[in-house]
Amino acid sequence: MNPLTGISYLMCIGFDNDRRLRKRVYYFTYNNVRFKLIQTNPKKWRDLLLTVVENDDASAKTKAYAAASEFLSAFAWEHDARVKAGRAGGFGRGKKFNLRSAKARAFTFPEMPLYSYSLGYDISRIAHLENDKQKLAVALFREANSSNSSYLSFLFYWQIMEIDGTHPMDWVNKTYRNRSTNHFFIEQNVVGVLNLKSQSIGHYFEDSCRHAIAHIKRKPGETTLRFNDFEDEERLEVSSNAVKRFAKFYITQQLGLKKQLYLVRQRNGKGFPFYATGEQIRNHLYKGCS
Secondary structure (H helix, E strand, C coil): CCCCCCCEEEEEEEEEECEEECCCEEEEEECCEEEEEECCCCCCCCEEEEEEEECCCHHHHHHHHHHHHHHHHHHHHHCCCCEEEEEEEEEEECCCCCHHHCCCCCCCCCCCCCCCCEEEECCCEEECCCCHHHHHHHHHHHHHHHCCCHHHHHHHHHHHCCCCCCCHHHHHHHHHHCHHHHCCCCCHHHHHCCCCCCCCHHHHHHHHHHHHHHCCCCCCCCCCCCCCCHHHHHHHHHHHHHHHHHHHHHHHHHCCCCCEEEEEEECCCCCCCEEEEHHHHHCCCEEECC
16 A cells, blocks of 8 residues: 555645736636645745645646646736746645645745846736647747747747748748738837848748757858857847747737636635636626735
């Protein structure tokens, strides 16, 4: 008999977030997994998502981590936040361990570069991820947006535009060419700093950025990365900033991510908070909470 069977296991999932929340602690359910969010001092420790599973249930731990990561993607997308998910740790406790009594104990150091923070946010509204394509896209966007590497950020933004079977170069050119009618907006100073020469913007992204990052050895005359070169580092940084605008537009227009979920309770105000659609709230099925 396994002596660990029936023992509760407190999973502690660390994450960085530059959109600081109004309250220190939140409770919510996402994808049928209950979480306790604890906000810490971002200059010292990562914030935490806590959840309780059976100690010997590997599938429950996998499900909980997937739900936590997807929630962070949905929050990051909705609030344009720089969020970085981390590894999961934890420890076993007694059979009747309660999530509400869980405390922040498994502290880890921040992994995201410390820039600046915005205050006054909460988790009452997140993106409604309706299919696997949207989930993959916002996960890539979250990782790209939180990375301190322009190379990695560019590749992830570029990969987003491959999700629906499109060719990124063609899609970028068409989107930019029709920007006066398709409501795509990109500041001209963002495009103006790109070293396009005679290339289309899509071809520049693909050849001078994507291929240059992915292939160290290239044919004579093709763009290669110049490591430890200030000008080339700056070129990739501004290029990543520009391709980000196209990736974001791709997610909303090509993949159709435009809906939100809202944190609610049952109409009697009891029970664990969970996320519902705007239609469910309008039909007075649930009560909003903040």
